[in-house]
Amino acid sequence: MLADVVELLACPVCAGGLTLHERVLGCDLGHGFDVARQGYVSLLTGSRVPGTADTAAMVAARDAFLGAGHYAPLARAVADACPAGAGVLADAGAGTGHYLAGALDALPGAVGVALDVSKHAIRRAARAHPRSGAVVADVWRPLPLRDGTIDVLLNVFAPRNGAEFARVLKGAGELVVVTPTSRHLVPLVERLGLLSVDESKERRMAESLSEHFIETGRSSHAFELVLEHDAIEAVVGMGPSAWHMNPGVMRRKIADLPEKSTVEASFRMSIFKRRR
Numbered sequence: 001m002l003a004d005v006v007e008l009l010a011c012p013v014c015a016g017g018l019t020l021h022e023r024v025l026g027c028d029l030g031h032g033f034d035v036a037r038q039g040y041v042s043l044l045t046g047s048r049v050p051g052t053a054d055t056a057a058m059v060a061a062r063d064a065f066l067g068a069g070h071y072a073p074l075a076r077a078v079a080d081a082c083p084a085g086a087g088v089l090a091d092a093g094a095g096t097g098h099y100l101a102g103a104l105d106a107l108p109g110a111v112g113v114a115l116d117v118s119k120h121a122i123r124r125a126a127r128a129h130p131r132s133g134a135v136v137a138d139v140w141r142p143l144p145l146r147d148g149t150i151d152v153l154l155n156v157f158a159p160r161n162g163a164e165f166a167r168v169l170k171g172a173g174e175l176v177v178v179t180p181t182s183r184h185l186v187p188l189v190e191r192l193g194l195l196s197v198d199e200s201k202e203r204r205m206a207e208s209l210s211e212h213f214i215e216t217g218r219s220s221h222a223f224e225l226v227l228e229h230d231a232i233e234a235v236v237g238m239g240p241s242a243w244h245m246n247p248g249v250m251r252r253k254i255a256d257l258p259e260k261s262t263v264e265a266s267f268r269m270s271i272f273k274r275r276r
Contacts, residue, residue: 002041004111005133008088012043012137012144039126042119042136043144052159053118059096061237063124066098070231073223074178074267075099078154079106081176081271086110086151090168092139093158095121097128100154104129113150115143143168152176160205166212166274175213175272179205183222183266188232192253194241209272217271225263229254232261 002020009018011027018025018033025041026032035041054062065071079102082089087110091100094114104112112132114125119136126134137144139159145168153165156178165175182197189196206215227235232254236242 001039001130002035002133004131005113008090008111008113008145008149009043009133009135010144010146012045012142015142017146036123036126038123040119040122040134040136042122044117044136044138044141054095054116054121055118055242056120058238058242059118059120059124061234061242062098062121063096065231065234065238066096068231068234070225070227070235071098071265074221074265075102077219077221077269078156078176078178079103081174081269082107082152083174086174088150089113089152089154090115090145090150091154091156092143092161092165093117093155094125094134095156095158097125097132097134099156100125100132101129103152103154104131110151113145115139115145139164148173160208162209162212165209169274171274173274175209175274177205177209177270177272179268179270181220181222181266181268183264185235186264186266188236188261188263191257192232192236192241192250194236194239195244205270212275213272214275215270216273219269220267221269222264222266225265226260227263228260229257232257232263235263 006020011031013031014029016027023035024032033041078099082103089112092115094116097114100112114134115137116122117138122134122136139161143164148170150168153175180197
C-alpha cells in the first residue's frame with residue numbers, strides 16, 4: 001500500500017518529501033496528488049502521456065500470461081537475485097507488478113514501489129502485493145523517489161535511465177536488469193512475423209549504464225514453454241509487436257499453428273553496482 005512507501009516518494013514538482021493525508025499525497029510547498037480509488041497515485045506531471053505507455057489490451061494480455069505462470073522460472077530468478085537483507089525495492093517499468101511481487105514474497109518485511117508510465121498497468125500493480133505501493137511515473141523523467149533510498153532496483157524489459165537509477169539507489173544498492181535474447185520466442189518470431197531482438201541490444205544496454213554503473217554479474221535463463229493458441233495470443237499481445245500488428249490478421253496466423261507449440265523463452269540478467 002502507498003502508506004508503506006510514502007516516505008520513499010518525492011514530489012515530482014519540487015522534489016520535496018511527500019506525506020499522505022487520507023486520499024491525497026502532498027508536500028510542504030502545497031503540491032498535491034490525488035490517490036485513485038484503486039490505491040495508486042499518479043506523480044506524472046503534464047497532460048501528455050508518453051506514447052510508449054502500454055494499452056489496456058496489452059496489460060490484460062500480460063496479466064493473463066504471467067498469471068498463468070508461464071514465466072515463473074524468470075520470476076524466481078529475479079527474486080533470487082535480490083540480496084537477503086534488502087528492505088526496500090523498486091521496479092522501474094513494473095507493468096502489473098508481477099516481478100516485484102515475487103521478489104517481495106521472497107523478502108519478508110521488505111517493501112516495494114512499482115513505477116510505470118501506464119495507468120492501466122499501475123491499476124493492477126496496486127493490487128499485486130500488500131507491501132508495495134504503485135505510482136504512475138515516466139522512467140525518462142526524474143523518478144519520484146528520494147535520493148539514496150532503494151536497496152534493489154528491478155528493471156525487467158523496460159527502459160533504463162542510468163543517472164536516475166544511480167541517484168535513487170543506496171551506495172551499496174543493486175540494479176537488476178533483464179532483457180530478452182535473440183532466441184526469445186523462437187520459433188514464433190519467424191512464423192508470426194514478430195519483432196525480433198536486435199543483436200546489439202546487450203551492447204547498447206551496457207553503454208547506457210556504463211557512466212554510472214559497473215556490471216558485477218551476468219546470467220542466462222532459458223526454458224521451454226508449451227503454449228496453446230490463447231497463450232500465444234497473450235504473449236504476442238503483451239509485447240512490442242502489439243504496436244505493429246493487426247489483431248485480426250494475427251489471430252488468423254495463430255489459428256494456423258498446431259494446437260500446441262513448443263516455444264523457447266530466453267533472457268539475460270545483469271547485476272549492476274553504482275560506480276563509487
